[in-house]
Amino acid sequence: MRLLRALIVEDNDADAELICRTLEKEHGFLDITVTIDGVEALEYLQTCLPGGERPRPDLILLDLNLPRLDGPGVLLKIREIPEFAVIPVVMLTSSDAEADVRRCYERGANCYVLKPIGLKSYREAIRAIERFWTQTVLLP
Amino acid sequence: MKQVAIERRSNSLGEGVSNAARPLASGIKRSRRAGYALAVTAFVVCGAILAGWSLPFAISELRQDALYPSLVTAMSFALLSLVGQSCAIFPSGRELPQRKVVRMSALIAMVVFASYLLTAYVWRIPDAGSPLGRDWGVTSPGTAITLLLNGTALLALDGGRHRLASWIATTCLIVCHVNLVGYLLDHSAMQQTLLFGYMSPITAAIAAILSMVVLCLADDGNWLSYIVRGGRAGILRGRLMLSAIVLPILVEAIIAWFMTNYDMPVPLGQALVASIVGLILAHEIIRTSHLFERLQEVSARLVAIIESSDDAIVGKDLDGRIVSWNRGAERLFGYRETEILGETMAKLIPGDRPEEGPSMLARIRQSQRLKSFQTRRVRKDGTELEVSVTASPILAADGTIVGASSITRDITDLVQINAQLLRSNAELEQFAYVASHDMREPLRMMANYAELLEEHCGDKLDDTARQYLDHVSHGAIRMQQMISDLLAYSRVDPQGRPLVPTPVEPILERVATLFKEPLAECGGELSWGEMPVVLGDDLQLGQVFQNVIGNAIKFRGEQPLQIRIDASREGNSWTFRVVDNGIGFETAHAGRIFEMFQRLHPRKQYPGSGIGLAIVRRIVDRHNGKIWVTSRPGEGTEVYFTIEGISTDATAASAHRRRQ
Numbered sequence: 008m009r010l011l012r013a014l015i016v017e018d019n020d021a022d023a024e025l026i027c028r029t030l031e032k033e034h035g036f037l038d039i040t041v042t043i044d045g046v047e048a049l050e051y052l053q054t055c056l057p058g059g060e061r062p063r064p065d066l067i068l069l070d071l072n073l074p075r076l077d078g079p080g081v082l083l084k085i086r087e088i089p090e091f092a093v094i095p096v097v098m099l100t101s102s103d104a105e106a107d108v109r110r111c112y113e114r115g116a117n118c119y120v121l122k123p124i125g126l127k128s129y130r131e132a133i134r135a136i137e138r139f140w141t142q143t144v145l146l147p
Numbered sequence: 148m149k150q151v152a153i154e155r156r157s158n159s160l161g162e163g164v165s166n167a168a169r170p171l172a173s174g175i176k177r178s179r180r181a182g183y184a185l186a187v188t189a190f191v192v193c194g195a196i197l198a199g200w201s202l203p204f205a206i207s208e209l210r211q212d213a214l215y216p217s218l219v220t221a222m223s224f225a226l227l228s229l230v231g232q233s234c235a236i237f238p239s240g241r242e243l244p245q246r247k248v249v250r251m252s253a254l255i256a257m258v259v260f261a262s263y264l265l266t267a268y269v270w271r272i273p274d275a276g277s278p279l280g281r282d283w284g285v286t287s288p289g290t291a292i293t294l295l296l297n298g299t300a301l302l303a304l305d306g307g308r309h310r311l312a313s314w315i316a317t318t319c320l321i322v323c324h325v326n327l328v329g330y331l332l333d334h335s336a337m338q339q340t341l342l343f344g345y346m347s348p349i350t351a352a353i354a355a356i357l358s359m360v361v362l363c364l365a366d367d368g369n370w371l372s373y374i375v376r377g378g379r380a381g382i383l384r385g386r387l388m389l390s391a392i393v394l395p396i397l398v399e400a401i402i403a404w405f406m407t408n409y410d411m412p413v414p415l416g417q418a419l420v421a422s423i424v425g426l427i428l429a430h431e432i433i434r435t436s437h438l439f440e441r442l443q444e445v446s447a448r449l450v451a452i453i454e455s456s457d458d459a460i461v462g463k464d465l466d467g468r469i470v471s472w473n474r475g476a477e478r479l480f481g482y483r484e485t486e487i488l489g490e491t492m493a494k495l496i497p498g499d500r501p502e503e504g505p506s507m508l509a510r511i512r513q514s515q516r517l518k519s520f521q522t523r524r525v526r527k528d529g530t531e532l533e534v535s536v537t538a539s540p541i542l543a544a545d546g547t548i549v550g551a552s553s554i555t556r557d558i559t560d561l562v563q564i565n566a567q568l569l570r571s572n573a574e575l576e577q578f579a580y581v582a583s584h585d586m587r588e589p590l591r592m593m594a595n596y597a598e599l600l601e602e603h604c605g606d607k608l609d610d611t612a613r614q615y616l617d618h619v620s621h622g623a624i625r626m627q628q629m630i631s632d633l634l635a636y637s638r639v640d641p642q643g644r645p646l647v648p649t650p651v652e653p654i655l656e657r658v659a660t661l662f663k664e665p666l667a668e669c670g671g672e673l674s675w676g677e678m679p680v681v682l683g684d685d686l687q688l689g690q691v692f693q694n695v696i697g698n699a700i701k702f703r704g705e706q707p708l709q710i711r712i713d714a715s716r717e718g719n720s721w722t723f724r725v726v727d728n729g730i731g732f733e734t735a736h737a738g739r740i741f742e743m744f745q746r747l748h749p750r751k752q753y754p755g756s757g758i759g760l761a762i763v764r765r766i767v768d769r770h771n772g773k774i775w776v777t778s779r780p781g782e783g784t785e786v787y788f789t790i791e792g793i794s795t796d797a798t799a800a801s802a803h804r805r806r807q
Binding site: 019021022025071072100101102103104107122124125126127129 | 580584585587588590591592594595596598599602620623624627631
């Protein structure tokens, strides 16, 4: 099992904690960073540029509604930077509005996952994301 | 405020209408007045002449000349005065005694005529001496005929047959005219024929006056009443008629004068020519002036319509100069007609769109009609209006374009309301979005962490505590479901996808596939008859059938479920009927089931939030349809809803496309 570096952009502490716990339970070998808004996420990513102090994350879990800069805005910025354009971005959100779904895919989201209600299904979803991106597919 | 505006509108409409009707009513009044005056004149003259016979004073001079007495002619004057009297009282003569007078005079007129025909040369009354030198007087055929005609005309008038009355009166007038002209031109020649024999000019004149009375009183729109009615057309026609009658007589009189001077006998035909020419001219004048009158009437009606319009109706020439300006335009723009005529349209168009006027005119010159478009106009006081303008070319009789007419409607209120509506719609959408995203987050937290807590300290919690936690998470989940339902309801957007011709059959097939499994489980059966093509949104119609069928399955009874769908056409709309044999409900609840979150059964027994039929109703509303339901407990439910069909034209068009 290789090391998974994940960036979680989530303004809700409780949600972030739940995601982290589930991921930790599933995938023991983790490097998770949580940023609480879009601007902070981009600042963090700036430090991951080649020659920077940190390595590039393998996967980004991005919420839709964020303070300062929202999810689609972050997505747009990430896709503008060639180094980050290849990182898979998973939208993890509560909104099932069709406009939101479209907007995210148009800006290059790799998938759009609705946060389920109920602990069991929530964990199931996180597990599915983890399994898919670490075992099923190859990452750059 | 609104009420005041409406009142003002109805006032102006009233003015317009009465304006158009006024000339007619006053014309009838005027012709009645003329009728009375003429009748009274005839009556007075006849009375004076009769007095002359019986009284040996005052008018004895007259007696010596034209009005020389004879008993028979005295009788005809008595008759004429009777006729005149009945004419004068006629319009109010609906009461019995007055009608009696009318009938009596007509009867006597007939008796006189009969006496002329039967005993003209037998029953003679000694005459005191006539100007023609006869010893025995007899009613002249002319007098008898005019009496008869006038009497009959009166009877016709009394019987309400005005058209017949005016025809008879006109004939009588012609007889009198021929007589009078005969006297004027050649007295002796006149005696040679039946018509002209012995009728004295004064009798002819009075008979003519009485005929004119009948013509004035008949309200069939005859030629004389048109002249008497006045107005520009009436005056013109009166003058023309006068010259048509007088000129031929003058010409003939001059010719006759020369002929007598050169000792030539004036033939009878010569005298008749004047009458005939006058008659033909008069006839032509009446015909053309009828046309003129019609034209006036039509244009008066059009003017009334234009003036009563609340929209500004403006006529322009090809240079854009204003040539007509209705009252609606005065109200809308604030300019009076006198101020604006001759000005160009540029005065009404805001400065920021100078190209609008010329481009409109250019299109008008190419004989294009400008369908209503939205723009802005400036009032006299400088305020701007939101308006919708329709413009079309004005064509001359030969088809060339001579100008443009435009109809401008003030839609400022409409535009404002529309903007408000858009704003509130946008706010609602915003609300729906917030509800979908921001309200879900905390709910999910509640549900998830209640479970997490139970998981975490499961062994430390007793059963009651665990049950409480269960309530928390279930409440959150239910709330979540309600939010989803509310959103689904709000997404039935009235301005959503356009309604297009949609066949219902494939929709039902799709929905049936969805319910295949649940139907198989309960041993139910779903069937439908022939389905039409309707005007709708195919996804939403699918939702309607899905919710209604879903309900039928959910509320099924003990016996095997039967769901049947049929469609029937009423005018341009299709009524769908979905019948099931489920548990049904009391019809008293029929209104409630279409409201949001209304349930007729406990949640434990039949799960669901109660949004299904509310969504169905919203979709049917959006399709301009109606929905209703009938049901009886234990017997089943019938859900009806209507959806607009496509018109037969559209059917033909789509069939045509398919063939191509």
